[in-house]
Amino acid sequence: MSRRTLDGFVPSRLSEARIDKHLAQGELALRADVSTATISAWEVGRSTPQVDRLMRVVEILGLRMDEVIDVPVEERKLGTLRELTGRTQAQLAGIIGVSTSLLAALERGHAKLGDAVAERLAGELGVSVTEIRAAYERGRARPPLD
Structure with a gap:
């Protein structure tokens, strides 16, 4: 399935929130049902998450989507x-x-x-x-x- 690129994704906000919650990448990955490599790639901007997967991570971290997607x-x-x-x-x-x-x-x-x-x-x-x-x-x- 082809999915469009997620505009405005801010990787640093995801990693900052994970660190603030004292979660290792592996723990977040396990809870979100994605791989640790996926979380790592998102956090350094090597890849962009699919919106439904990002939503799972955002919910686990207690964030709102507009905290990790920055489009005026x-x-x-x-x-x-x-x-x-x-x-x-x-x-x-x-x-x-x-x-x-x-x-x-x-x-x-x-x-x-x-x-x-x-x-x-x-x-x-x-x-x-x-x-x-x-x-x-x-x-x-x-x-x-x-």
Whole structure:
């Protein structure tokens, strides 16, 4: 399964929180059901976590997602808002009653965002419909990939 890159992930915040909780990487890995090598790679920025795995770690550490994902409010796209809730595209799509492919297209700005879907997204992501529409427009306006 292809997953999009987690924008704004701050590895140092994860390692600082783990150390503050007096947890070894291996103990955190065991509790989160990931490998010690995975935790190590995330903490040094060698790899970026998948949002659902990061959510497990964040919960264990007693953090919020916005403490390890740092994207200014005015730069957040739909995908960022979803990631801040710790949900994958498939999870959120199922909750709001759309296909994963439609949600992915909305996040890229390649599908029209209707009022009903905007309202369901706002409700599930804990933001206003205005914020959903602004995040959607940011996704549409992003520069093309090289």
